[in-house]
Amino acid sequence: MQQELKSLSDLVSGTHALIHHFSGGKEFNNRLLVLGFTIGAEVVVWQNLGSGPIIVAVKDSLVALGRGEAKKVVVEVLNKR
Amino acid sequence: MTELKQNSSAHPRNSITVALAGQPNVGKSTVFNMLTGLNQHVGNWPGKTVEFKTGELVLNETLIHLVDLPGTYSLTANSEEERIARDFIIREKPDVVIAIVNAALLERNLYLVAELLALDVPIVLGLNMIDVANQQGLHIEVNVLEAALRVPVVPIIASKNQGLIELIEAAKNLAESQVPLAPNRPDIRPEHRPVLEEIRTLITGQVPQPYHEDWVALKLLEGDSEVMEMVERAAPKAWPRIQTLLSQHEDAILDITGGRYEWIARMVRAAVVRPRPGPIVLTDRLDRIATHPFWGLVLLLGILGMVFWLTYHAAMPIVEWLDSAIIIPLANVVSIALANAPLWFSSLVVDGLIGGVGTVLTFLPILIVFFTVLGILEDTGYLARAAYVMDRFMHWMGLHGRSFLPLFLGFGCNIPAVMGTRIIEDRRARLLTILLVPLVPCAARLAVVSFLTPAFFGTGAALVTWLLVIGNLTLLVLVGIAINRLLFKGAHTAFIMEIPLYHVPNARTIGLYVWQNIFAFLKKAGVLIVIISTIVWAFSWLPDGNVNNSLLAGLGRWLEPLGSLMGLNDWRLIVALLTSFVAKENTIATLGVLYGMSEQSIGLAARVGATLTPAAGLSFLVVQMLFIPCVATIAVIKQETASWKWTAFSMVLLLAISLIVGVGVYQLAALLNWGM
Numbered sequence: 224m225q226q227e228l229k230s231l232s233d234l235v236s237g238t239h240a241l242i243h244h245f246s247g248g249k250e251f252n253n254r255l256l257v258l259g260f261t262i263g264a265e266v267v268v269w270q271n272l273g274s275g276p277i278i279v280a281v282k283d284s285l286v287a288l289g290r291g292e293a294k295k296v297v298v299e300v301l302n303k304r
Numbered sequence: 305m306t307e308l309k310q311n312s313s314a315h316p317r318n319s320i321t322v323a324l325a326g327q328p329n330v331g332k333s334t335v336f337n338m339l340t341g342l343n344q345h346v347g348n349w350p351g352k353t354v355e356f357k358t359g360e361l362v363l364n365e366t367l368i369h370l371v372d373l374p375g376t377y378s379l380t381a382n383s384e385e386e387r388i389a390r391d392f393i394i395r396e397k398p399d400v401v402i403a404i405v406n407a408a409l410l411e412r413n414l415y416l417v418a419e420l421l422a423l424d425v426p427i428v429l430g431l432n433m434i435d436v437a438n439q440q441g442l443h444i445e446v447n448v449l450e451a452a453l454r455v456p457v458v459p460i461i462a463s464k465n466q467g468l469i470e471l472i473e474a475a476k477n478l479a480e481s482q483v484p485l486a487p488n489r490p491d492i493r494p495e496h497r498p499v500l501e502e503i504r505t506l507i508t509g510q511v512p513q514p515y516h517e518d519w520v521a522l523k524l525l526e527g528d529s530e531v532m533e534m535v536e537r538a539a540p541k542a543w544p545r546i547q548t549l550l551s552q553h554e555d556a557i558l559d560i561t562g563g564r565y566e567w568i569a570r571m572v573r574a575a576v577v578r579p580r581p582g583p584i585v586l587t588d589r590l591d592r593i594a595t596h597p598f599w600g601l602v603l604l605l606g607i608l609g610m611v612f613w614l615t616y617h618a619a620m621p622i623v624e625w626l627d628s629a630i631i632i633p634l635a636n637v638v639s640i641a642l643a644n645a646p647l648w649f650s651s652l653v654v655d656g657l658i659g660g661v662g663t664v665l666t667f668l669p670i671l672i673v674f675f676t677v678l679g680i681l682e683d684t685g686y687l688a689r690a691a692y693v694m695d696r697f698m699h700w701m702g703l704h705g706r707s708f709l710p711l712f713l714g715f716g717c718n719i720p721a722v723m724g725t726r727i728i729e730d731r732r733a734r735l736l737t738i739l740l741v742p743l744v745p746c747a748a749r750l751a752v753v754s755f756l757t758p759a760f761f762g763t764g765a766a767l768v769t770w771l772l773v774i775g776n777l778t779l780l781v782l783v784g785i786a787i788n789r790l791l792f793k794g795a796h797t798a799f800i801m802e803i804p805l806y807h808v809p810n811a812r813t814i815g816l817y818v819w820q821n822i823f824a825f826l827k828k829a830g831v832l833i834v835i836i837s838t839i840v841w842a843f844s845w846l847p848d849g850n851v852n853n854s855l856l857a858g859l860g861r862w863l864e865p866l867g868s869l870m871g872l873n874d875w876r877l878i879v880a881l882l883t884s885f886v887a888k889e890n891t892i893a894t895l896g897v898l899y900g901m902s903e904q905s906i907g908l909a910a911r912v913g914a915t916l917t918p919a920a921g922l923s924f925l926v927v928q929m930l931f932i933p934c935v936a937t938i939a940v941i942k943q944e945t946a947s948w949k950w951t952a953f954s955m956v957l958l959l960a961i962s963l964i965v966g967v968g969v970y971q972l973a974a975l976l977n978w979g980m
C-alpha cells in the first residue's frame with residue numbers, strides 16, 4: 224500500500240487517517256497525545272470547511288483543533304468515506 | 305441498612321477523605337452534589353470546576369470529606385486547574401480516590417486512571433453515564449473490567465442518583481480494608497526501561513516529600529516542566545546528567561502515552577461489547593448547523609435575541625405588575641401606617657428599603673428567564689459548539705475558542721467568568737481574557753437595562769437591548785484587538801478543545817442552577833443592597849431632610865458637567881451609576897430611593913423615563929452596560945491576576961470606555977438630531 228502523508232488540516236470531512244507524527248512543540252504534542260492522538264491511532268475528520276478550526280473524532284470523542292494546530296499533525300491517509 | 309446523612313451532626317466515629325478525580329465533563333460535580341447536597345457548577349462542557357471544593361457526608365458513622373476536583377486529562381501540569389488536581393492528590397493524600405469515567409468514552413477516560421495508578425493511591429472506579437453508553441448500544445461487563453484492572457468498579461448514573469451509595473460505600477470499604485491493593489498497572493515499553501532506571505537511580509534520595517521517586521522519574525521522562533524544575537532545584541548535582549538523558553530521549557513521551565493507551569485497550573477489550581463503530585446521529589445532525597461558520601453564528605445571535613424576546617414577553621409583564629401592583633401599593637400602605645412615626649423613619653422604610661430593595665426584588669422574573677436559558681445552553685453541550693464557531697473571531701484578539709467559555713459565563717455573573725479563565729493554559733491569553741470579561745454584560749446589568757429600556761423605547765425595547773449587547777460584544781472584540789496589538793504583541797496559543805456529545809438537558813440540574821443563582825441574588829439583595837440603599841437614603845436625607853439640599857445632591861451636582869455631556873442633566877442618574885460600583889443592581893435601588901416612593905401611581909421605570917429624552921436614556925444605558933465592574937468582580941480580578949497593576953488597568957480602562965462611549969453616543973444623537 225502506498226503511504227500518503229498529509230497535514231490533518233488538508234483532509235476533507237469524512238477522511239480516515241492514522242497519526243504519523245507531530246511537528247509542534249513538546250507541550251503541544253503532549254496535550255494531543257493525552258487526548259488519544261497517539262502515533263498510529265485512527266482519526267476521522269469530522270468537519271473541515273477549508274478555513275477556521277476543524278473537528279476530529281478520536282477514540283470515540285470529538286476534539287476541536289485550531290487550523291494552525293491541525294497543520295502540525297501529520298497523518299497517513301487511509302480512505303474516504 | 306446503609307445510612308447516609310449530608311451533614312456531620314451525627315457524631316461519627318472516624319473520618320476519611322475521598323477525592324473525586326476524572327477527566328473534564330465526566331460528572332464529578334454531579335456525583336459530589338448528589339452525595340453532599342451542595343451545589344457545585346454542573347454543565348455539559350469541559351472545565352467548569354476550577355477549584356477544589358470539600359463537602360461532608362456521614363455514612364454508617366464514618367464522616368467522609370468528599371473533595372470535588374477540577375477535571376484533568378492527565379496528571380501533567382499543563383494548566384492551573386490540572387496543577388490543582390494533581391497537587392491535591394499528591395500532597396493531601398486522600399484515603400481513596402474515586403476516579404469517575406464516562407462509560408461512553410471509556411478508553412479516553414481511562415487514560416487518567418492509568419496515570420492515577422502510578423501514584424499508588426487506592427482507587428475506586430465510578431463508571432458513570434451508563435445511560436448514555438446504553439443509548440449508543442454500548443454494553444460494559446463490570447465484572448470483567450474489575451477483574452482486568454483489579455480495582456473496584458461501580459456502575460452509576462449520577463444525574464439520576466443511581467449507584468452513588470454503592471460507590472461511596474466501596475470507597476469507604478477500600479479505605480478501611482487492610483488488604484493491600486494490587487491493581488494492574490501500565491508498564492513502560494522495553495526500549496525505555498533502561499533510561500527510566502538510570503534516572504530513577506540518579507534521583508534516589510533527593511526527591512522532596514511527598515513525591516515518589518518512581519513517579520518523578522516517569523514524569524521527567526514525559527518531559528513535565530514542573531517536575532523538571534523541582535528536580536533541578538532538589539538535585540542540582542545530578543541535573544546535568546539527567547538533562548542529557550532527557551534530551552536523548554525526547555520522544556519517550558510518544559512511547560509512554562502510546563503504551564498507556566495499548567494497556568487500556570487490553571483492559572477494556574473483553575469488557576466492552578459494542579455493536580459497531582459509527583457516528584453519533586443526533587450530534588452529527590445538530591452540528592451541521594451549530595458548528596457551521598455562518599449558520600452557527602446566526603444561531604448564536606438568534607439565541608441571544610430569543611433571550612431578550614422572552615424577557616420582554618414573559619418576564620417584563622410580571623416585573624411591571626410586581627412594581628405597580630405590589631411595591632407601590634405597599635409603599636403607600638406603609639407610609640400611611642407610619643404616619644405617626646418620625647418623618648425620617650417612615651422615609652427610611654418607604655423610600656430607602658421599599659424603594660431600593662423592593663424594586664430590585666422585582667427583577668426576579670427577569671433573572672429566572674436568563675438563568676434558565678443559560679442553564680439549558682450549558683447542559684445540552686451547545687456551549688462548546690459556540691466556542692468552536694467563535695474561534696475565528698477570537699483569533700483576531702490573539703485568543704482562541706476556549707476563551708469564549710469563561711467569557712460566556714460572564715453573562716450570568718462576571719465573577720465565575722474571571723475564575724473560569726483558569727482553563728486557559730497560556731498566561732498572556734488568560735490575562736487578556738480576564739481584562740475582557742467585564743465587557744460581557746452580567747445578568748444584573750442586563751436586568752437593570754431590561755427594567756429601564758421599555759420606559760425609554762416602548763415596544764422597541766427588545767431590539768434596543770439586543771443591540772446594546774451586540775454593541776458591548778463588538779467593543780469587547782475591538783478592545784481585545786487593541787490590547788493584543790499594543791500590549792501583548794500579537795502572540796497566539798494552541799486551540800485544542802474537546803466537544804462533548806449533546807445531552808438531553810436535565811431538569812434537576814437546570815433547576816438547581818437557576819435556584820443557586822437566584823439564591824445568591826436574594827442574599828445580595830438582603831444584605832448588600834439593604835446596606836447601600838440605607839446609605840444612599842441617609843445621604844439623600846442629610847442634612848435637612850430635603851433631597852435637593854442633600855449631601856448626595858451636592859456630589860451629583862458636582863459631577864453634573866460630566867453628566868451633561870451625556871445628556872444626563874439630573875444628578876440622581878449620576879449617583880445611581882456611581883452606586884452600581886458596589887453591585888450593579890444598585891442602579892435601580894438608588895433610583896428607587898431618589899425618585900421617591902410615596903404617593904406614586906406609576907412604576908419606577910416610567911417615572912425615570914419621563915425625565916429623560918431617548919438620546920439621554922440611551923447614553924445612560926450604554927454607560928450602565930460598560931461601567932467599572934462591581935467591587936466583587938474587581939476583588940476576583942485582583943486575586944486571579946495577582947497584580948494591582950492589571951486590576952487598576954482594568955478599572956481605568958472600563959471607566960474610560962464607558963465615559964467615552966456614553967458621551968459619544970449622546971453627541972452623535974445630538975448631531976443627527978435624534979431623540980433629543
Ligand SMILES: Nc1nc2c(ncn2[C@@H]2O[C@H](COP(=O)(O)OP(=O)(O)OP(=O)(O)O)[C@@H](O)[C@H]2O)c(=O)[nH]1
Binds near residue numbers: 331334345464
Ligand atoms: N445522561 C447523563 N448525564 C450525566 C450523568 N452524570 C452527569 N451528567 C451530565 O454530564 C455533564 C457534566 O457533569 P459535571 O458534573 O458538570 O462534570 P464534571 O466532571 O464535574 O466536569 P468539570 O468540572 O468540567 O470537569 C452535565 O451536563 C451533567 O448533567 C449521567 O449519569 N447521565
Ligand SMILES: [Mg+2]
Binds near residue numbers: 345
Ligand atoms: Mg465539575
